[in-house]
Amino acid sequence: MRQAILDQNDRLAERNRGFFRARGLLVLNFLSSPGSGKTTFIREAVRALQPQLKAGVIVGDLATDNDARRLRESGAPVVQVTTGTVCHLEAEMVGRAVGQIDLNGLNLLIIENVGNLVCPASYDLGEDLRVVLLSVTEGEDKPLKYPPMFQSADVVIISKTDLSQACGYDRETALANIRRAAPKARIFETSAKTGQGMDDWCRFVAEQHRARSARDPLGP
Numbered sequence: 736m737r738q739a740i741l742d743q744n745d746r747l748a749e750r751n752r753g754f755f756r757a758r759g760l761l762v763l764n765f766l767s768s769p770g771s772g773k774t775t776f777i778r779e780a781v782r783a784l785q786p787q788l789k790a791g792v793i794v795g796d797l798a799t800d801n802d803a804r805r806l807r808e809s810g811a812p813v814v815q816v817t818t819g820t821v822c823h824l825e826a827e828m829v830g831r832a833v834g835q836i837d838l839n840g841l842n843l844l845i846i847e848n849v850g851n852l853v854c855p856a857s858y859d860l861g862e863d864l865r866v867v868l869l870s871v872t873e874g875e876d877k878p879l880k881y882p883p884m885f886q887s888a889d890v891v892i893i894s895k896t897d898l899s900q901a902c903g904y905d906r907e908t909a910l911a912n913i914r915r916a917a918p919k920a921r922i923f924e925t926s927a928k929t930g931q932g933m934d935d936w937c938r939f940v941a942e943q944h945r946a947r948s949a950r951d952p953l954g955p
């Protein structure tokens with residue numbers, strides 16, 4: 736039963752991927768536990784990437800449109816998906832939500848997944864890159880406790896570095912644990928509050944977008 740659901744999701748994710756590629760969109764799927772700083776990071780990143788790259792955002796939560804309202808402060812078009820009792824976004828939900836965004840002139844689609852370090856790891860949404868956040872406040876051992884999420888990450892963002900000292904954050908241990916769970920992931924150390932690491936992140940996204948456009952020259 737579960738396998739049938741995942742197979743169906745994979746088919747719809749491939750359909751999303753084809754659609755995104757045809758539109759020349761770079762698609763990022765942001766995942767983390769609740770409160771790691773996804774919404775804040777995305778809002779600041781969207782601001783920093785403009786006007787070079789323009790983003791649309793889809794955000795999933797069980798309830799409320801609080802995050803959509805916060806994300807709209809960046810100026811980006813935002814669609815809130817409320818999942819009720821479902822602990823992750825599925826490809827079908829993303830396919831429907833993207834139909835509500837005017838994609839003309841957009842280069843990037845950012846998906847903020849439901850806050851959860853377990854379930855969303857199993858659901859491909861058709862993204863190009865999986866971006867997993869780990870805040871300095873949540874413990875250096877999370878990559879070891881939640882291996883599937885970190886194994887599936889293309890990028891790991893260490894967030895809230897401005898709080899490192901207050902939390903007694905052990906940077907070397909956190910980096911070693913991330914490298915063990917996600918040996919191929921690019922790692923960024925950032926604070927959405929002070930702006931630390933944002934320039935590096937924006938350069939990376941621009942490079943990824945250029946690489947995608949070079950691979951798929953049919954995109955607009």
Ligand SMILES: Nc1nc2c(ncn2[C@@H]2O[C@H](COP(=O)(O)OP(=O)(O)O)[C@@H](O)[C@H]2O)c(=O)[nH]1
Nearest residue numbers: 769770771772773774775850895898926927928
């Ligand atoms: N000090 C600090 N707080 C942050 C930072 N990023 C997010 N926060 C705070 O962390 C809390 C959760 O952030 P939010 O973006 O809602 O996380 P999400 O649940 O992963 O989307 C909020 O109170 C934010 O203001 C940061 O870089 N530094």
Ligand SMILES: [Mg+2]
Nearest residue numbers: 773774802847
């Ligand atoms: Mg959020």
